[in-house]
Each structure stands twice: as structure tokens, then as C-alpha cells.
Amino acid sequence: MNTPRIGFACMYRHHERELSLKELKALEGGYNPRTTTLRWMDSVTLQAAREKLLEIVEHNLAAQIRLLGYVGQLPQGRRMLRLSSDLLPFYSHPKVAAFYQAPSVMARLHQQFATMGETAREADIRLSFHPGQFCVLGSDRPEVVENSLAEFEYHADMIRMMGYGQRFQDLKCNVHIAGRLGAEGVRVVWSRLSEVARNCITFENDEKTYGVDDCLQLADLAPVVLDIHHCWIHENRYIQPDDPRVDRIVDSWRGVRPVMHYSQPPERLQALGFTAEQKLEMDDLLKVVNKRDLYLHSDRMWNDWTNTYALQFTDRFDIMFEAKDKNLAVESFYRRFLVHRSE
Template sequence: MRWLREHKDEAEQRQWDIMNHNAAAAVRMIERVATLPEGRRMVRLGSEMLQGYTEASWIDWWQRTEIQDHLARIFAPIGETARRLGVRLSFHPGQFCVLASEHDVIVERSILEFEYHTDMARWMGYGKSWHDSGFKINVHLSGKGGVTKFLKTLGRLSPEARNLISIENDEMTNGIDSTLLVAEHVALVLDIHHHWINSGEYITPADPRAQRVVESWRGVRPALHYSVSREDILVGHDHRVRPDLDGLLAAGFKKQKLRAHSDMMWNTACNEWALTFGDQWDIQCEAKGKNLASEQVYNQRLAQA
């Protein structure tokens, strides 16, 4: 954004170049992911595909009719390719997207940001029905306004946004018990690492709370987020043993450190636990190593079969 401000004569052409490149790159990435085994055919698209879409000095430019029409043309192949090849897509707006904030100005900005992601999904052909093709735009249930403020904000979203939104349990504040309070209104994503940080519990697929999360998807295959604490925090920890949160906290470890995602899925015992969800859920690995970490978990599943 600094570059765009400092090079005003070139800024609009640069925006055209970026949007065209990112749309074409998304199609190529989906085509690549489609060659992977079925359980790994998932892509989380980046929020930065369109630079400054909600930024005050660029909003009017992005909303120009010719720009919107062009975006619809270049994003349509992304959705068409994903549906044709059976690749599940998602967005995950940043944690500054707080739909339940107690501050109305933050809610207004968050709605604008969420609808930006909805615009991209709409151009791709999603949002016409409840999580069509498994597409989701996932955010945390965060903000001191809680469930009441979230439901109020939810009613202000576009129909497509309400069809695509999913809510994830948080590791520090709003855990599963909180997200289940909105299960009748939105699909829920179960983040099992967040739940472990929040409670110390290794939840199981048979847990009634997990099954209520499944039911929130209304027949669509649910999504599960999986991660583990960082290797450089739990140095020397036996990879064959699941970490014990209470023991780690008693030893002086801090939740703020333990919550961070690892580079790779180094703990085979945790991987084995996460894989127990595989028959009913799409397991989406959240790790700095991204596709390499996902492959690591998938290969362990093959070895266990």
C-alpha cells in the first residue's frame, strides 16, 4: 500500500497487474492441488488477492462498474476449476475481523472486510446456498460483545455471507461452549488445538459437542482445524507422547507461547489423535510448513492404515 501511495501514476496499472496475476495463480494452484489424494484437495485462498479493497483511498476505485465486471470475469474460472476438480476452497480473514466487538467502529470495519471476502466468493460462483461445495469464510467468535453482538452483526451481512460464514472456537476466550450457542445460525469449525489450549482436553470425534459441530453444517462435510505447539517451544519433547497442558503450565510454560502453530506436524501422537476425525471431517492442517506439514500427516495416515 505504501508503494501504491508513492507511485500514483503507476498505481492503477499495478492494481490491474496484481488482480490478474493473483486470479490466474489461484487457478493454477487449484489445478495442482487437484492432483493430490482426495483427502488433501483443499486450498485456503489468501486475503491479499486484491490490494486495498477495503482501504479508504481505494474503495471507490474497486467499486467502479468496469472493475467489478472485470473481477467477476477473472474470478469465475477459480470457482469453476475448483468445482470441476473437486477442490474445497476457503478464506480466513485476519483476526482483526471482529464481528462481535463492543466497539461499533470495529464492527463496521469488520463487516466491510468480511463482505470483501464474500465478494470474491460470489464472483467464483459460491454463496447461492448453504456452504455450496463446502466453501467457507471462517472467522473467530471474538469480541467482548459476545454471542448477542455477533448474532446482531450476522443479521446485517449479505445473504451470501450468511451462507458462507463459519465460526471457529478460540483458544483463549470463546471456546466450544460459546460457539455452540450460535450453531443454529452458522456452521462451526472445530479447532482441536485451540480447544486443547483452552481446556487441556484432547476432545474425541464421539464427544457430543463435536457431533453438534457436525450437525451445524446441515449435511455438508465439516471442516476441522489441526495444529500443534511449536517445536522450538517444546524442545526435546518425545514425539510419541501427547503434551500435557497442565503439566506444561506447572513447569512454567505460557499459553501465549504454546498456542503458536508449529512448522511441521512433529508430534506423531497428536497426529494419530487428529486422524481419528478423518472419517467424518476434512482435516485442515494449520502449520508454517503448510503443504509439507499436511503431507506429513497424510503419510502417517497411510502408514496407520
């Protein structure tokens, strides 16, 4: 049995949470990306906008290298990280394209992203990206499809500069199906994705529209990322590890160890009488909360019934945690449930 990995997404949280916001910002800022707005860039001179954007890009790439260094010092079972999609603000926006295409900027990007890739490979860190919800490859609106393709290829460019995307699933870049055309719309645009993009793309079930069965319609093209929290909301029940669809999901990874996503609804359910030891049943929850309230992520993995349930998947899946406390949520879970497996 492979040692399972668990990872966190995009941002670093310092463990001393009792510090002031100013102190935490100072401690965390060197690991986390920054951004700006198009409105601000339009309000200043072109030179000022470019200087600010270059400063942000330099900070973001240095921060990701620093974050990779942090992850590289963790136990093997925690060397898994979702990189931020915000490293290069507005990279796919027509107004900003010329900035990134400048030879001096492009040379710097290649240098820094190469360092990121080398750092990750040397430390054996499993990496991923997750373009935002506005990346809608299955839209019925041509302009949305074009923007979505550009946004996904922005991620493919970062993957390529890091030295990944050369073989099937050497790095995961995950999207939801999304859009009125759904899976069939994705098939229509599939050939327009670069080889790097096709090597890395995965499709994750969502909680509202396109569930596990919809993602499995694309399993011949790309792996399916099982999100057990989304599946629970979508189907009003917990998918079991012996569900035949789980075998199909594993098969979609073609021999690469699959990744699943794991989250829990917010801790405030405890104030409504739901305990950490209790199985969260949808019928009981919907008597006191709106279903949309369950879409939100918890700070940490507070419900131990659900933790025990999720652990059943670790013999076959690595797990990306989606929790507000990021690395702290993963560390707590690892110490409680997985540290003995690596001893």
C-alpha cells in the same frame, strides 16, 4: 464412510527446501499472492498506484488459478484449499474502493474469479476463506463492526464471483467470534450480512476467549468449526471424539461434512525434552514454556501422539491443517496416515 480430506492454507511451499531463498522465491512466487502498503500507494501518483495495484491483482488471481491447478492434480483426499484473503489488497478500504469499482477492473475480476470457481468445481476441490483477526463482528465499537462487515462482505464478493454462496456451505468462510459483545454481538449484526455471507460463514473456537461452548451458542445460525488445538489450550485438555459437544458441532453443519482445524505447537518443544511419541500435557508444558508459546504453529505435524488423536476425527470431519510448511506438512501426513484409505 466418506473419504476424509485434508487441506492447507493460502500459500504453496516447494518441496526442495535446501534451495536458496532466491531460488525458492522464484519457484513459489507464481503460486503465492503479493501485496503492497497504503503508505507506498500514498507516496506515488494516483496513476502509478493504480497501475501497481492492477499488476498485483492480476498476479494474485493468476497465482490462485495456478495453485488450484496444482491442488486439482493431487489425490482426492488432499483436494482442499483455503484461498488467500489477500487477493484484492485494500478492497474494503474507502481510499481504494473506486479502483475496484471501475468497470474495466470489475469485468476482469468477474472473469478471473469465474475461472477460479470453474477450476475448483471441475477438480472437486473443497474451498474456504478465513478473514483475518481484525474481522470482529462482536465488537462493542461501531466503527470496528462497520469495518468488519465490509471485510466479510469483501470475501462474500469473491465467493459470489466464483459462483459459490448460492446454497448453504458450498464454500466455508470462517471467523472467530471475537469482540466484547461476543455471540450476542454477532446476533445483532446477523441480518446485515448478505445472503451469500450467511450461507458461507462459520464460527471457530479460539484459544483465549471464546471456546467451543461459545460457538455452539451460534449453532442455530451457522456451523461450528472445531479447532482441536485451540480447544486443548482453552480447556487444558483434549476434547474427545465422543464428547457430546462434537455431535452438536456435526449437527450444526446440517448434513454437510464438517470441517475442523488442526495444528500443533512448535517443534522447539523437542529441544525441551518433549518427544514425538509423547502426549503433550498442559501441566508439564507450562513448567517450561509460557502458554502463549503454544499458540504458535509448528512447521509440520511432528508429534505423533497428537496425530493419532486427530485421526480419530477423520470418520466425521475434513481437516484444514494450519502448519508453516503448508502443503508439505499435509503431504507428509497424508503419506504416513491416510494414503492407504484411498487405495
